[in-house]
Amino acid sequence: MRRMHLMYHGIHDDASSQGHFDPVYSVSPKRFAQHLDWISEQERPERFHITFDDGDISNVTTALPLLVDHGLLARGVRVTFFITGGFIDRPGMLRRADVRTLAEAGMHIGAHGMSHGFLEDMDLESLRCELRDSKATLEDIIHHEVDAMALPGGRGGAREFEEALACGYRDLYGSRPGPDDGHTQAGWRNRVAVTRQLDETKFAALANWNGSAARWARLRHGALALPKRVLGNARYQRLRAVLT
Numbered sequence: 001m002r003r004m005h006l007m008y009h010g011i012h013d014d015a016s017s018q019g020h021f022d023p024v025y026s027v028s029p030k031r032f033a034q035h036l037d038w039i040s041e042q043e044r045p046e047r048f049h050i051t052f053d054d055g056d057i058s059n060v061t062t063a064l065p066l067l068v069d070h071g072l073l074a075r076g077v078r079v080t081f082f083i084t085g086g087f088i089d090r091p092g093m094l095r096r097a098d099v100r101t102l103a104e105a106g107m108h109i110g111a112h113g114m115s116h117g118f119l120e121d122m123d124l125e126s127l128r129c130e131l132r133d134s135k136a137t138l139e140d141i142i143h144h145e146v147d148a149m150a151l152p153g154g155r156g157g158a159r160e161f162e163e164a165l166a167c168g169y170r171d172l173y174g175s176r177p178g179p180d181d182g183h184t185q186a187g188w189r190n191r192v193a194v195t196r197q198l199d200e201t202k203f204a205a206l207a208n209w210n211g212s213a214a215r216w217a218r219l220r221h222g223a224l225a226l227p228k229r230v231l232g233n234a235r236y237q238r239l240r241a242v243l244t
């Protein structure tokens, strides 16, 4: 079975919604519900893994009720919330009790760094702290092992992968777009970013990794990778902020 890991962030109507609205990554509740409808209509919904990065408050206020309504967990769909340890309890982000609520509802909890700093830019000691502290923070909240992790900003390679394994993580995700077909980013599993502008048709094409949707996702990823290499991560972030 070729699995597809879908990457969401916040679920927001607009900038006035609770949480941190992002013009590129915030998906509206209506669209999100349509995506879930589409997944539940599939012959094998369990090939989709729905993931959320960062830990926006809308993960519990908006995404969770929609996920529960659709009954996807009972049909074998896995859902993972990758939560940045240092963001917990900040305004607009999940609180400790919310993380517990998600876990108690049967959702998986994964780590997403402590500071959301890019791991590949860090010296070994800082990298190890990020990996260890984010895992321990979440485990302390849910009283359960956390062995999944997603790379902040999708930035990382072989060094980060090896260190994550050494720290006790087993299930590791990057953000190179594509199905989980054995082609990884230095060991990190592929994921597909679900962005705001995807209507039902475009979402279906992307989730099925069909034709132009797949080519466009790869192209967009590649186009953003080049300035990233040339500019370095800090300057690239400023460029991306200007562009979006």
Ligand SMILES: [Zn+2]
Residues within 6 Å of the ligand: 053, 054, 112, 116, 151, 152, 153
């Ligand atoms: Zn993130």
